[in-house]
Amino acid sequence: MASEPDDARARRAVAPVICYPTATLPKPDLKLYRAARLDAQKTGEILIPPREAGCFNVPAGHFFRISSVDGPQVGDLNLWNANDLTERFYSGKTRALHGTHITTGDRLWTSFPSLRPMATIIKDTLDWYGIDQFGGSVHDVIGTRCDPYTGNLLNDIHYHHCCHSNLTRAMADHLGVSLAEAEPLIHDVMNVFMCTGFTRDTGQYFMKASPARPGDHIEFFAEIDILGCMSACPGGDCAADHTSDVAPCYPLLVEIFVPEDGALKDWHSPLLNQYDGSHGR
Numbered sequence: 193m194a195s196e197p198d199d200a201r202a203r204r205a206v207a208p209v210i211c212y213p214t215a216t217l218p219k220p221d222l223k224l225y226r227a228a229r230l231d232a233q234k235t236g237e238i239l240i241p242p243r244e245a246g247c248f249n250v251p252a253g254h255f256f257r258i259s260s261v262d263g264p265q266v267g268d269l270n271l272w273n274a275n276d277l278t279e280r281f282y283s284g285k286t287r288a289l290h291g292t293h294i295t296t297g298d299r300l301w302t303s304f305p306s307l308r309p310m311a312t313i314i315k316d317t318l319d320w321y322g323i324d325q326f327g328g329s330v331h332d333v334i335g336t337r338c339d340p341y342t343g344n345l346l347n348d349i350h351y352h353h354c355c356h357s358n359l360t361r362a363m364a365d366h367l368g369v370s371l372a373e374a375e376p377l378i379h380d381v382m383n384v385f386m387c388t389g390f391t392r393d394t395g396q397y398f399m400k401a402s403p404a405r406p407g408d409h410i411e412f413f414a415e416i417d418i419l420g421c422m423s424a425c426p427g428g429d430c431a432a433d434h435t436s437d438v439a440p441c442y443p444l445l446v447e448i449f450v451p452e453d454g455a456l457k458d459w460h461s462p463l464l465n466q467y468d469g470s471h472g473r
């Protein structure tokens with residue numbers, strides 16, 4: 193290890209600044225969305241079994257709710273533009289804009305070059321949780337998804353019901369394509385109901401038992417036509433283990449709602465990012 197310079201303390205004492213101040217970020221009209229949600233009618237639902245994944249479509253201007261049903265359960269969520277699967281959820285930029293965990297009022301952003309809101313969180317029954325004494329919080333956009341490759345790397349195993357594989361199988365079935373064609377579509381997730389953080393001493397990613405209980409839910413407004421796919425993580429509440437069949441696991445419910453005609457007034461789907469795309473050429 194390199195030796196500390198004489199001014200090490202002064203260098204560490206420099207105050208941080210926020211990378212992306214959000215004061216100029218276009219704000220969602222939560223009041224409008226919530227008013228539209230009041231009389232919205234349910235149009236469908238899927239129950240995602242434990243250690244499996246399921247796909248669902250949400251048209252722009254509709255709502256979807258993810259609920260804990262029989263017990264605490266983490267969901268690994270992927271989202272795409274239903275009309276162009278190359279535009280998908282960008283967890284890294286969502287994290288850069290809103291922080292490591294997202295909740296009511298935060299938005300899920302799409303990949304480059306679109307970079308626009310694809311969904312807005314309008315309700316989160318766990319938004320009371322905040323940040324606990326370990327630095328943990330709920331619904332992270334820092335985890336990548338449990339996957340068979342890391343499991344193999346660390347423990348020399350072949351486990352097939354990690355979220356990555358569950359999402360791959362579900363998307364292959366939904367699109368009618370091979371696993372090899374579906375797998376590259378799977379991307380870093382939003383970890384719904386997962387409680388995570390980074391240790392202060394080593395900076396390592398940690399998880400702890402999800403505070404979700406049956407009835408807890410999170411609701412989104414679809415800003416664009418969405419194809420969603422969610423896995424009920426084999427880690428269950430992610431209190432101790434994943435990448436195995438050890439943890440108790442429960443289903444997750446996804447419900448879709450359509451607002452009444454005119455309820456969204458003059459709302460329109462967000463435009464693609466307006467950068468001119470010339471990259472200096």
Ligand SMILES: [Zn+2]
Pocket residue numbers: 268337338354355356424425426427434
């Ligand atoms: Zn998982």
